[in-house]
Amino acid sequence: MLEFITQPWHWSVAGLLIGLTVPTLLLIGNKSLGISSSLRHACAACMPANIGFFKYDWKREAWNLFFVAGVFLGGVIATFVLSNPNTITVAPATQEALQALGIKDFSGLMPADIFSWEALASAKGLLFFIIGGFLVGFGTRYAGGCTSGHTIMGLSNLQWPSLVATIAFMAGGFAMTHLGLPILMRLLF
Amino acid sequence: MNAPKDTLDPIIHPEACEAPNEQRGGEGLMGNLKYLIVGTIFGIVFVKAEIISWFRIQEMFRMHSFHMYGVIGTAVVVGLISVTLIKVFKIKTVNGEEVKFTPKQFSPSQIFGGLIFGLGWALTGACPGPLFAQIGSGFVVVAVTLLSAIAGTWVYGWMREKFNLK
Numbered sequence: 001m002l003e004f005i006t007q008p009w010h011w012s013v014a015g016l017l018i019g020l021t022v023p024t025l026l027l028i029g030n031k032s033l034g035i036s037s038s039l040r041h042a043c044a045a046c047m048p049a050n051i052g053f054f055k056y057d058w059k060r061e062a063w064n065l066f067f068v069a070g071v072f073l074g075g076v077i078a079t080f081v082l083s084n085p086n087t088i089t090v091a092p093a094t095q096e097a098l099q100a101l102g103i104k105d106f107s108g109l110m111p112a113d114i115f116s117w118e119a120l121a122s123a124k125g126l127l128f129f130i131i132g133g134f135l136v137g138f139g140t141r142y143a144g145g146c147t148s149g150h151t152i153m154g155l156s157n158l159q160w161p162s163l164v165a166t167i168a169f170m171a172g173g174f175a176m177t178h179l180g181l182p183i184l185m186r187l188l189f
Numbered sequence: 190m191n192a193p194k195d196t197l198d199p200i201i202h203p204e205a206c207e208a209p210n211e212q213r214g215g216e217g218l219m220g221n222l223k224y225l226i227v228g229t230i231f232g233i234v235f236v237k238a239e240i241i242s243w244f245r246i247q248e249m250f251r252m253h254s255f256h257m258y259g260v261i262g263t264a265v266v267v268g269l270i271s272v273t274l275i276k277v278f279k280i281k282t283v284n285g286e287e288v289k290f291t292p293k294q295f296s297p298s299q300i301f302g303g304l305i306f307g308l309g310w311a312l313t314g315a316c317p318g319p320l321f322a323q324i325g326s327g328f329v330v331v332a333v334t335l336l337s338a339i340a341g342t343w344v345y346g347w348m349r350e351k352f353n354l355k
Binding site for chain 1: 229257283291309340
């Protein structure tokens with residue numbers, strides 16, 4: 001059993017479990033799945049700055065903060081207790097394309113060339129941590145949700161605005177991967 | 190425990206919240222621990238299926254692997270079936286409340302915001318959820334990304350008010 005758990009999980013198993021989160025949250029507490037609201041609650045709790053958008057009873061929505069604390073904890077457990085003994089397999093074509101952009105280390109879940117403290121103080125840090133994070137936070141709030149709130153919860157509930165948002169998420173991702181990254185990597189590194 | 194009736198005072202949500210809490214009455218600390226547990230399972234799945242991997246997101250946007258499409262597609266189908274069953278059989282919550290769904294209003298912001306998020310998604314290799322799991326899995330430096338994401342959310346709220354950005 002443990003051997004089965006420590007292997008990387010098949011996409012259908014992951015999809016099934018993520019999909020089941022939707023009815024679980026609805027039935028245990030009438031809550032809709034959506035993770036980016038946790039970022040907004042963090043603003044409301046720490047720095048509402050008299051902005052109407054952040055003035056609400058965030059404690060009533062605190063379940064969302066408990067949920068993301070769980071996601072963090074899950075990351076710890078999966079990595080340090082149930083960790084996969086083998087390295088992750090990256091598709092050869094992707095590996096080739098990324099090598100051309102200057103990424104050398106394919107041993108972990110994240111490229112150590114980018115996601116390290118040393119990189120933080122460089123142009124890489126500015127691009128991948130500061131700008132990347134800012135775009136994620138600004139964009140999800142502007143779009144009224146992220147891949148969980150729109151793509152999973154919204155599509156499960158047949159909300160066509162969520163389909164529009166999902167298509168926009170993908171379009172932005174394709175644009176950055178194929179147009180933005182090659183230029184930025186050449187300019188910055 | 191008797192569930193309060195829907196004829197009572199309306200529940201006040203933050204405006205435009207995609208993850209509203211429709212439960213009457215609050216959740217105490219013990220109540221909130223339920224969400225910690227569900228979140229923990231969610232986080233384990235994220236790591237075990239390598240959804241938090243920057244490489245997996247790159248594979249997805251380069252269409253070199255079916256993995257992420259399989260995960261998202263399966264999750265949506267399972268979610269859709271579950272929501273349909275809840276609606277058709279009027280399944281109630283554990284507190285005996287009617288499950289409430291909040292309809293989403295279309296706005297061009299879903300396109301503009303969505304595109305902006307997509308740009309960041311490809312850079313960070315993470316949506317908001319996986320950010321927390323990435324930090325948990327030992328990439329502590331991603332906390333900087335998270336703080337920047339919170340700053341982005343704050344700037345959106347500020348611009349929304351200042352420039353009527355919606």
